Amino acid sequence: MSRTPEAPSAPPVDGARTTDSTGPDLAAPARRSRLVAVDAARGLALIGMIAVHILPVYDPETFEPTLQWTLFGGRAAALFALLAGLSLAFSSGGRTPHRGRALTATRAGLVVRALLIASAGLAINQVMPSPAPALGILVYYGAFFLLAVPLLGLRRRTLAGGVVVFAVLGPVLVHVLGPVLPEAAAVNPTVGSVLADPGAALAQVLLTGTYPAVPYLSYLCAGLVLGRTDLHDVAVRVRITLVGTVLALGAWFAYWVLVLQAGGYAQLTQHTPWLSEDQINEILVWGPSRDLPTSTWWWLLTSGPHSNTPVTLIMDLGTGLAVLGLFLLVARPNWLWTTLGAMGGRTLTLYSAHLLALAMTVHYDRPALWFAVHVAVAAAFAVLWQRWCGQGPLERGITAAVRGTRRLVLGAPSRTAASPRS
Structure with a gap:
């Protein structure tokens, strides 16, 4: 049900060289x-x-989620997007962001990278059978990078604000605009679907698809923030791990309290009568089969994989931060x-x-x-x-x-x- 993405490999990491007059490069x-x-x-x-x-994704005997689904469903996508933002920070100056003509050159290179990756995604999707065995992310990835072009010159505080804005505003836009936007003809954008209905393809990539670029910018902003910090510092690595753990657990706890304990689930069933309780539970566990219902704002408090709600985005961002912080500490x-x-x-x-x-x-x-x-x-x-x-x-x-x-x-x-x- 869930489809996870890919990220281009990280560019060379910048960093100030830590040397003294008598010793080798300590960095x-x-x-x-x-x-x-x-x-x-x-x-x-x-x-x-x-x-x-x-x-x-589930055990055929118990119908419970499998271990691999519990660990990776939706979370691998978030980790890739987070690392994409980190790579963008590295390639645009790291802790000392490019300015002036260097920034213009970096932005131009990013546009070329985005177009090439999106083109590769369209070509691969073109040869996918129907129904598709996987929902590819490469076309969405190109959109991530195009939308990230103006973000490269922003300061850390502004980027941190962008994490919150895109994690909240993105799902709200999907919730409000999703029902009125044209529906894409194919689950994977292809050359044919783009040429047949460019508006529907654009809506799919930006808001209504599996990896909508606007909400996913929250992950890229977070990665850019990380890339502007001193990742050599052990204290910074510990903070990344702790902050990620707190975010992941806090988002899940908010879902548990508001939806499962405080009446949110009843609101979902009341305002979505065309879905049975089993179907609602499937969305909560495995995510929407295509689009998350928009019958009530309570759906934005659910945490199903690829639901792209604020709760899901923050929870998966926290998981990604915790994994990256732990890897920085032990790798x-x-x-x-x-x-x-x-x-x-x-x-x-x-x-x-x-x-x-x-x-x-x-x-x-x-x-x-x-x-x-x-x-x-x-x-x-x-x-x-x-x-x-x-x-x-x-x-x-x-x-x-x-x-x-x-x-x-x-x-x-x-x-x-x-x-x-x-």
């Missing part, structure tokens, strides 16, 4: 540890995505973290290959086997490709296009700057 181990942690968190999200796409350059990091550094390639493999629809009869195959192949490819070739093939192509765009905006360096005299 290098910390900087490498940070890269391992961020990519490893993305690798975990990729594994979670594969699990949700392939493994069962080290050993074989386990390096494998996860290799996968996380090539998720655009791996996620695209995963979707194309799902399009063959050979995974339904033996899901456990095919899950193991997808993860094993992804891990082996990532580690070997990293060792022999570096960046993933899709990542390398997009990076080249982005760098070319930045060079065009910045202009050719002068001979003096390019070849300083000793």
